[in-house]
Amino acid sequence: MGRKIDPTNKVKRGPGRKARKQKGAETELAKFITDDEPKKLSSRAKKRAFKRTQVTVKPKEEKQPKKGFSDENSEWLTPAKRKRKLEQSEGDEDSDSQWEDEEDLDEEEKEEVEANEDEDDDGDMVDDYGAMEDSSEAEEAEGADSEEEELLPIERAARKQKKMQKATTQEEDEDDDDDDEEEEEDEEDDDEESEDEKMDDKEDEDDTIQMNLDGVDKFKLPGASEREKEELVPLDLQSIHQRIKDNVDVLSHFSEKREEGKERTEYLSLLKSDMCTYYSYNPFLMGKLMDLFPHSELVDFLEANEIQRPVTIRTNTLKTRRRDLAQALINRGVNLDPLGKWSKVGLVIFDSSVPIGATPEYLAGHYMLQGASSLLPVMALSPQEGETVLDMSSAPGGKTTYMAQLMRNTGVIIANDASADRLKSVVGNIHRLGVTNSIICNYDGRQFPKVMGGFDRVLLDAPCSGTGVISKDPAVKTSKDDSDIQRSAHLQKELILAAIDSVNAESQTGGYLVYCTCSIMVEENEWVVDYALKKRNVKLVPTGLDFGKEGFTRFKEKRFHPSLKLTRRFYPHSHNMDGFFVAKLKKFSNTIPTAPADQKEEEEPAEEETPVASEEPSKNSKPAKSKPQQKNKSPSQEKTETKQTSKTISDSKTTEKVVSKNKPAVKSKKLKDDGPKQKKIARMDEEDSKQDKKTKEKLLKVSKVDEETSKKSEAGKKEESLLTKTNKNKKKLLQKKSRMGKNKFKTLKKMLKKQESGL
């Protein structure tokens, strides 16, 4: 009496249709409502559920004709389609797109077939929902926090049913007997239903759903008293989860769904605290993530961090081939698939009856356990045979060995790592995989240009905060704060400069550096690369990876070079690999651009020392303070200059060196970069020369002189070099600062006039 099923409709669900009995609303509804949904659905969830009911009917109905062809559709539903689908599913390997195509095909076919029947089926389902809703009104749900929202299909169902049957009271009585899965608490439901009845007559069901949403589904922010209650007795996780979803929904349709008088910031702060509680993050990191991702994507990201990424291995092509290895592992009982179209050596392991890290093939060095994201930087670097390559941060050796196999054991690879303990794993892996062209050393990466330079390619997998690999190390969620990120960023900047100086720009085949991190923070990725672009003669080139998100060219208040678009970001939720960032840089000149003030000083020694860049943290301040003797040295200035410059260059930062040949180019660069660089250098000037005003003034003089003479010929430069003092102080200070503020400029002008008059 309650549920009336149109006998002309073919209810094709499950086996034994004839024997099918009405089993009650719960079981019926369970087929329409997916298991993913919690009992309390947000407005968006209701929409989705509605859509799902539209779609799910089709595949179910499709499958049956395919199987038995007992349907009337068997005439024109040919088996060829099924075969095509099967072939597609078997032929392709693991690409998601292939599965999506299949689904699209399915949906298309279903749409063709079942157009008419869908509506009726929806009606049937609507009946169930309607029944549910009516019955649930009588019951009160707990609902600790905000008011719960109704199911859209329930409303539709209710309205339709009322239309069709016009016996609401009878239905309600009968439906009350049914079991109730859904929890409804709102008194508004009654009001809404009355409204619905009025609306139904006039508008489409879809429109009324939308209207109902506006009227009904308001996510209310908890007030102060409720918050206090929560602090005493925390909410259960499920309700927090629901509140997060509701909040995200409201924020995405803010103008429509907001509560009057409540600001967006309140919603945001509630969302942040809820997500911190639910996913166990500390507020700092959560704030950073909220800046990076839009809210819905953020939820996906956080969910992806809770589960492990699939285990992947890399075939060692020095010893075996991928298909042979796959065959051998399958024989041992491992379930695997090729990694994707983008990799020829990767395999992803679904499950295995033997430990993957202990098979005889592993011990014989046929493969290596490695994350899929770690294959990317080496693919971007693509070292060629016979090259000299440096891996600055190589532990545990996965990327090093991949490079070696790409180079076929020719050339030389220097595998460096700052941690001696972790180097043992590098040694082990290198020997196990049969790499013979490697040298393993234990330096701090920042020292590397001094030790050796002139590499064809360099790979820098910088130590980072690890925010991309939270799934591997959940401790990152709570342990990272601002100082950690800043410290990492500082180290990475030093390392990338050292790496750039180790590359030989004139290499025949290379001159490339790949910088990568397993972090998603902009401070550690784009900012560091942008810093390198400003400080050295490098440019970004395409990585060669055609998938992945482009890097940011602007972020909050920061603005980066537009070529940052060529870098790539990878996320766990969108690419199913660890969070990663890859940037490929090409060095086009071995010279190191200096600040404009330092240009003249560095003429002579610059030529000698270009290949050996010295990029250590500046020790300028110490010698600068010790030698303020500018005025006394006139005749021997040139000689002492060279000596001192050579000394200072070895100690100071790289900004000092300019090859005379490249001066015009450098100068032009400096002129272009006058604006922002000057400000920075001015600030640095102030900091450094606080103690020694005289030297500061002298430096200002010099720098001023340098600036003026930068436009002149080299002869002018010589004069200026004479003027510029040979003191280490000056040079070092000058190295840092080529710009000055207004007052300094004025003082310099005065000094110059004096000098000129004196000369």
Added chain:
Amino acid sequence: MCHSFALTAHVPQLCTHCACATVLRQCSHVLYTVLAAPLIPCVSLFLSISAGSLIINLVIMRPLTDEETKTMFEKLSKYIGENIKLLIDRPDGTYCFRLHHDRVYYISEKMLKMATNISRDKLVSVGTCFGKFTKTQKFRLHITALDFLAPYAKYKVWVKPGAEQSYLYGNHIMKSGLGRITENTAQYQGVVVYSMADVPLGFGVAAKNTQECRKVDPMSIVVFHQADVGEYIRCEDTLT
């Protein structure tokens, strides 16, 4: 100066590689002429070099002394016989052995030049480590040398799939696990152990010669374990 050797019933030969005036200790090729002769424990054949070579600086990566070279080559020749010269003269360049922190590394000369840039205490490993010298100057061959021994191995042993795991855990091979063995294997001959799929698993010493292997009962040991690839996991720390 090059040194000539007096072998029993053999014409003394000059080292074919250092016909130029190189110091002997830098020429590790000297032995290859010696080993061209049938293998005799050729202990008495080496002449001592200038005293300079005897001053051993343990930290510096240095060429092997004669005695060390002799010891090591003896050990290697147990497994690969006179094919040692193939290790030194390779089509892609000349390779040599160097000693660093008591370990012997096998590297090409091109790599040697690059490695000299790195300071001794920071250098961890170069090329391939073949083994190490113990405190009493005995040479112990590591599993890391397997890739170079396996292709030139003279005597091979194949292990059945069931006994693979046991061998990889460091146990000796019993007759029941023995799949195949090359003919004419002498007792206490160095052998390289393979799986039935021809994947090298390690090396050992034959406990019995081929004839006896056929007769002996299934639970007796036929190959003594010396090194196996399982050590990459079990003894990761000692590889460095």
